[in-house]
Amino acid sequence: MSTTADAHITRTAPSPVVLGHSSIGGLSWRPLDDLGDVRSKVLMKSRDCVAGLLRLEPGTSERVHVHADAHHHGWVLQGEAKVAGYPIREGSYFHIPAGAEHAITDVGPEGCELFYVYQPSR
Numbered sequence: 001m002s003t004t005a006d007a008h009i010t011r012t013a014p015s016p017v018v019l020g021h022s023s024i025g026g027l028s029w030r031p032l033d034d035l036g037d038v039r040s041k042v043l044m045k046s047r048d049c050v051a052g053l054l055r056l057e058p059g060t061s062e063r064v065h066v067h068a069d070a071h072h073h074g075w076v077l078q079g080e081a082k083v084a085g086y087p088i089r090e091g092s093y094f095h096i097p098a099g100a101e102h103a104i105t106d107v108g109p110e111g112c113e114l115f116y117v118y119q120p121s122r
Contacts, residue, residue, distance in 0.1 A: 017044050029055060036063045038104075050118040054104075056081065058111045062104040070120045072096040079112035081105065088112075097121075 029039035037060040042052040054074070056062065073095050080089040084102040088094060096102045098121040104112065 019043060024053075034063070035065060036061060038062050048120055052116060053077075054114050054116050056104055056107045056112045058107055058109050060107050060111075064101055064103040066101050067096070067098055067118070069098050070118055071098055072102070073117040073119070074114045075116075077113045077115055079110040080108035081112040 024041065024043065027041045027043075029041055032038045032040050032054075037057060039055045040052050041055075042050060044051045056079075074083070074088075074093065076088050076090050076092045078090050080087065082088065082105045083094045084096065084100070085105075086094070089108075
């Protein structure tokens with residue numbers, strides 16, 4: 001006779017996601033047409049979060065937009081620009097709260113590349 005205690009339940013444990021330099025380099029830059037001349041590499045996507053790289057070429061800008069129900073975090077990896085009118089450069093961090101209008105503008109001569117996390121607010 002089998003009891004609940006005897007039942008074997010298989011659960012899939014969450015697994016870490018680790019991408020090496022060559023794995024990231026092999027990902028394609030994809031245009032984000034709704035934002036202008038902006039390209040992205042999505043590194044991780046789950047039900048409640050997206051993380052990736054964003055690239056803007058020298059002299060380009062992102063269109064003004066709002067994430068009505070999500071926070072947007074960014075860390076500048078190289079280059080310089082302005083986010084919501086504030087200057088950013090390599091090593092800078094920014095947080096755009098849900099509902100705040102913003103854009104990346106005034107991209108410098110080296111372009112601008114950043115790591116971003118897009119996280120819905122709860």
